[in-house]
Amino acid sequence: MLQQIYPQVAHPYSYELNKDMNFAAAHFVPHESAGKCQQVHGHTYFVNLTIAGDELDSSGFLVNFARLKKIVSGQFDHTLLNDHKELFNEEDANDFPTSEVIARKIYELVQAHLDELENKPACVQVFVRETPTSYVVYRPKKVKRDE
Template identity: 35%
Template sequence: MYDIFIDTHFAGAHHLRDYPGDCEKPHGHNWKVRVTVRAAKVDKCGMGMDFTLLKKVVKEVIDLLDHHDLNTLPYFQEKNPSSEYIAEFIYGEVRARLTDDNHRIFSVRVLETDTQGLIYYGPEGPKF
């Protein structure tokens, strides 16, 4: 079993609707993101997943968020653009773009700052 990951980042603005505090006001972050893919085995080249392909897929998804007001994006019309839902969005978009049965998305880590963040494992992730 192999966990392959890409670290990236994006800048964006958001506000949390109905939040009782400062985050209800429009503000921005430079989010850091780690997308981890799990592979059961390596291919004939000795790779669980080619980094070039993973970088391409992750960039396509991050470009949907980078330098946007997240509250204006369709996904966040019904959901607050919290780090939790940002991770869920990235997870779903990456998952939809991975078509090889040998690897699948495992987790998405989102950091709002260097000292706070979360990891989303998807709907079938570890049990609570």
Template identity: 35%
Template sequence: MIGKYHLIKNFWIACAHQVYGAGKCERVHGHNYKVTFCIEGTQLDEQHMLIDYRVIKEAIINKYDHHLLNEFPEFNPELGGVSPTTERVAEIFFVEIDRLCKEKSNHPTVSWIEVQETEEATVRFERMVT
């Protein structure tokens, strides 16, 4: 192989959250998050894809779409999770995409994810290069 593939995909998801200690954001409110991610790899699977991005989209949408994020253990500090700030939403979604990539025999990797909360605010979470 002489090159590397980069799959960049975005989708929308509607979620509510409550961020304690954040002024008016302490009240339950919602966002239409735009989620964009990049998967990289040098090998394609048997379908000639890095990963079927529908698997990623469905995993996140099926779990979180039209839900209050604070109700999930991973977003509930009282249950050992983290506060559902946009930074943490990006991190948790990254971890889920990473898990799905690790299940693939061609070993793609997620390099970054962006979660756009509003027109003015986007968070990017990236894999650390070691």
């Protein structure tokens, strides 16, 4: 994978982990203003997750890289994103499989896993590149902190 510099997000944590991954998937955007994107087509999506926290787990990790890859690439690689009905639908624009929504859904999946961990790390940014010239960044408005 080509190394790349990603937008950085300010956060109050001591540790920051970044995990790059990719997956090949098809999708279509079910809206008349989507133009050619209304048709089924595919991309090789490049994803970067930024995870932050103050505590390491019992193995010395903030979070296991392999688990993050399984949550994202393991779920979406070589699929039609529209078929993930638990995540995407054709009725609500907030759930169409656009790059923006894909980034938010990845955040939700990753954060749900992180919430189960004893050290309670937080996903502070999800970067999704759909094409060589187009990407989106999703950052939750409020980062979860274990107070």
